[in-house]
Amino acid sequence: MxxxxxxxxxxxxxxxxxxxxxxxxxxxxxxxxxxxxxxxxxxxxxxxxxxxxxxxxxxxxxxxxxxxxxxxxxxxxxxxxxxxxxxxxxxxxxxxxxxxxxxxxxxxxxxxxxxxxxxxxxxxxxxxxxxxxxxxxxxxxxxxxNIKTIKGKLAHYILESMDNVRSADPKAASFTMDKNQTELAKFFGVTRPALARCIAELEDEGTIELERKVVKVKNLQALRNLLG
Amino acid sequence: MxxxxxxxxxxxxxxxxxxxxxxxxxxxxxxxxxxxxxxxxxxxxxxxxxxxxxxxxxxxxxxxxxxxxxxxxxxxxxxxxxxxxxxxxxxxxxxxxxxxxxxxxxxxxxxxxxxxxxxxxxxxxxxxxxxxxxxxxxxxxxxxxNIKTIKGKLAHYILESMDNVRSADPKAASFTMDKNQTELAKFFGVTRPALARCIAELEDEGTIELERKVVKVKNLQALRNLLG
DNA sequence: TCAGTAGTGTAACAAATAATACACATTTAT
DNA sequence: ATAAATGTGTATTATTTGTTACACTACTGA
Missing domain, CATH: 2.60.120.10 (Jelly Rolls)
Structure with missing residues (x-):
C-alpha cells in the first residue's frame, strides 16, 4: 500500500x-x-x-x-x-x-x-x-x-489540438502532435501513405506546414472549410 | 403518477x-x-x-x-x-x-x-x-x-441478425431486416446507391437473396470470409 | 381510381483511398 | 561509429465509393 x-x-x-x-x-x-x-x-x-x-x-x-x-x-x-x-x-x-x-x-x-x-x-x-x-x-x-475523408479527419484533429493549445496561449498558431504520422494513420483507421499524401496536399495548398511533429496552421479558415 | x-x-x-x-x-x-x-x-x-x-x-x-x-x-x-x-x-x-x-x-x-x-x-x-x-x-x-468496406458492414449486419434469429430457431437461414435499404445506408453511413450495388453484387455471387426486407443467406461461409 | 410520395434498381463518371513498392532520413542500440 | 530498426516522401495501379441521373415499383391518402 x-x-x-x-x-x-x-x-x-x-x-x-x-x-x-x-x-x-x-x-x-x-x-x-x-x-x-x-x-x-x-x-x-x-x-x-x-x-x-x-x-x-x-x-x-x-x-x-x-x-x-x-x-x-x-x-x-x-x-x-x-x-x-x-x-x-x-x-x-x-x-x-x-x-x-x-x-x-x-x-x-x-x-x-x-x-x-x-x-x-x-x-x-x-x-x-x-x-x-x-x-x-x-x-x-x-x-x-464518421468523418469520411482523410483531409476532414486531419482538419478536425488539427483544429481540436489547436483549441487545446489556444486555451493556454490564445494567439498560438502551431502545436506539437502527440503522435507520429504512422500512429496518426492508425488513429484515423487509414493507410499511412494515404495520410502522407493528404498532408502533402494540405501543404501544397498553403493550409498548413508540417515539420516532424510540429504543425503550423497557415490558413485556419481553409481548415474549417474542410469540415462543412 | x-x-x-x-x-x-x-x-x-x-x-x-x-x-x-x-x-x-x-x-x-x-x-x-x-x-x-x-x-x-x-x-x-x-x-x-x-x-x-x-x-x-x-x-x-x-x-x-x-x-x-x-x-x-x-x-x-x-x-x-x-x-x-x-x-x-x-x-x-x-x-x-x-x-x-x-x-x-x-x-x-x-x-x-x-x-x-x-x-x-x-x-x-x-x-x-x-x-x-x-x-x-x-x-x-x-x-x-471501423469496418471499411460496405460489403463488410453488410456481412457483419447480416451475420449479427442471423445469430439473433438462430437463438430462437437454430436452423433458420433467413430473417427480416428491421430497416429498409435507405435506412440501412444511413445506419452504415454510406450512400444508398452504393449499398444497393453491394447488395446486387452479393446476389450475383450467390451469397444472399434479398426480397424487400427479407434476407436469405445462401452461402454462410462466403459472408464470414468478408470479415476476415 | 388516381396522383403523389417514398423506396428501389441501375448506370456512367468522378473522386478518394488502398495496396504495393522503393528510396531516403532519422533514431536507437550496440 | 555503425548497423538495424523505424519513420517518411512519393509514385503507380487497382478498388471502392460517391455523385448524379433516371426509370420503375409499391404504398398512401384524397
Whole structure:
C-alpha cells in the first residue's frame, strides 16, 4: 500500500491517500506487474476486476473484424482501465490493452468495488462521473470516425489540438502532435501513405506546414472549410 | 403518477411501480409531451435532466461535422435517454433526439437523481449497469464503423441478425431486416446507391437473396470470409 | 381510381483511398 | 561509429465509393 500514490487518479485522487487506504483496508485485491509489450487484457476476454494502472503506461487498440487496427488511446498512470465495462451484462474488454513500459496494475474484484461504493459515496460519485466522461469520449470517437475523408479527419484533429493549445496561449498558431504520422494513420483507421499524401496536399495548398511533429496552421479558415 | 408504468424500464422496472412511486414522491420532476417530428433534444445542447421516455418512441441521430447523417438508434418506451452523459463534465447531448410519434418524457433534475441514488441502492445499481451496457453499445458501434468496406458492414449486419434469429430457431437461414435499404445506408453511413450495388453484387455471387426486407443467406461461409 | 410520395434498381463518371513498392532520413542500440 | 530498426516522401495501379441521373415499383391518402 505504501508505494501507491492515488493523488492523480481520477476516481480516487480527491479522496486522499489515507481515505483510499481505509477503503482498501478490508478489501480483497492484488497488484500485478507487466513488462513492456505484455498483453494486459485481450479484446473479448471477460472483465471481472476494476483495473487501476498505478505506474507505467498502456496502449489500447481495437481490432476490426477485417484485421485492420485502430488505435484508440495511450493511457498513462494513474488511471482506471475499462471501468465503463465492468458492470455491463456482457462484461468483456472492448480493446486489446498492451503495456508500453513496465506497469503495475491494481486489480479489485467486481464485488469488492460494489462494497467500496457503499463505504464511500464520493468514490461512487467519482466512478459515475468518470464513466460518463468515458461515454462522451466514445461518442466523440464515433463522430470523428464518421468523418469520411482523410483531409476532414486531419482538419478536425488539427483544429481540436489547436483549441487545446489556444486555451493556454490564445494567439498560438502551431502545436506539437502527440503522435507520429504512422500512429496518426492508425488513429484515423487509414493507410499511412494515404495520410502522407493528404498532408502533402494540405501543404501544397498553403493550409498548413508540417515539420516532424510540429504543425503550423497557415490558413485556419481553409481548415474549417474542410469540415462543412 | 398513476398513468406511469415503469415495469419495462431497464433502470426502474425491477423496483416495482410502488417503490418507484415512493422514490419519486419527494422529488422534483416534470413530464413533457412531444408530438411526432418534434426535437426532444439537440446535439450539443446541455443535458441537465435524466430523461425517461414513458410512451411513444424516438430516433437518435448523430450529425457528422461534414453534414452527413448517421442513424444510431430507434428507441421505444420505456427507456432512459442519454443517461450515460448526465454526469459527464461536458454534459451535452451527443445526438439529435426526434420524436417518431407522440411521446411523454419524464424529466428529473440531476441533483434529484443523486438523491434517488442515495435513497435506493437498487436504482443506483441499475443505473450503473445500464450505463455500462451503453458504453458497450457505443464500443460496438465503433467496431462496426471501423469496418471499411460496405460489403463488410453488410456481412457483419447480416451475420449479427442471423445469430439473433438462430437463438430462437437454430436452423433458420433467413430473417427480416428491421430497416429498409435507405435506412440501412444511413445506419452504415454510406450512400444508398452504393449499398444497393453491394447488395446486387452479393446476389450475383450467390451469397444472399434479398426480397424487400427479407434476407436469405445462401452461402454462410462466403459472408464470414468478408470479415476476415 | 388516381396522383403523389417514398423506396428501389441501375448506370456512367468522378473522386478518394488502398495496396504495393522503393528510396531516403532519422533514431536507437550496440 | 555503425548497423538495424523505424519513420517518411512519393509514385503507380487497382478498388471502392460517391455523385448524379433516371426509370420503375409499391404504398398512401384524397
Amino acid at each position: 505504501r508505494e501507491m500514490d492515488f493523488s492523480r487518479c481520477p476516481i480516487l485522487g480527491n479522496l486522499g491517500n489515507e481515505r483510499v487506504g481505509k477503503l482498501l483496508a478490508g478489501a480483497k485485491f492484488s497488484v500485478e506487474t507487466f513488462e513492456k509489450g505484455d498483453m494486459v487484457a485481450m479484446q473479448g476476454s471477460p472483465c471481472k476486476h476494476l483495473y487501476i494502472l498505478l505506474s507505467g503506461s498502456v496502449k489500447t487498440e481495437m481490432t476490426a473484424e477485417n484485421g485492420g487496427l485502430m488505435t484508440i488511446e495511450n493511457i498513462p498512470a494513474v488511471r482506471p482501465l475499462a471501468s465503463a465495462f465492468l458492470f455491463a451484462e456482457q462484461n468483456t474488454f472492448p480493446v486489446d490493452v498492451t503495456a508500453l513500459e513496465t506497469c503495475k496494475i491494481l486489480m479489485i474484484p467486481r464485488d469488492e468495488v460494489i462494497k467500496m461504493f457503499q463505504k464511500d459515496g464520493l468514490f461512487l460519485e467519482n466512478y459515475i462521473k468518470f464513466n460518463s466522461n468515458k461515454a462522451q469520449f466514445l461518442s466523440r470517437r464515433l463522430q470523428v470516425l | 398513476r398513468e406511469m408504468d415503469f415495469s419495462r424500464c431497464p433502470i426502474l422496472g425491477n423496483l416495482g411501480n410502488e417503490r418507484v412511486g415512493k422514490l419519486l414522491a419527494g422529488a422534483k420532476f416534470s413530464v413533457e409531451t412531444f408530438e411526432k417530428g418534434d426535437m426532444v433534444a439537440m446535439q450539443g445542447s446541455p443535458c441537465k435532466h435524466l430523461y425517461i421516455l414513458l410512451s411513444g418512441s424516438v430516433k437518435t441521430e448523430m450529425t457528422a461535422e461534414n453534414g452527413g447523417l448517421m442513424t444510431i438508434e430507434n428507441i421505444p418506451a420505456v427507456r432512459p435517454l442519454a443517461s450515460a452523459f448526465l454526469f459527464a463534465e461536458q454534459n451535452t447531448f451527443p445526438v439529435d433526439v426526434t420524436a417518431l410519434e407522440t411521446c411523454k418524457i419524464l424529466m428529473i433534475p440531476r441533483d434529484e437523481v443523486i438523491k434517488m441514488f442515495q435513497k435506493d441502492g437498487l436504482f443506483l445499481e441499475n443505473y450503473i449497469k445500464f450505463n455500462s451496457n451503453k458504453a458497450q453499445f457505443l464500443s460496438r458501434r465503433l467496431q462496426v464503423l
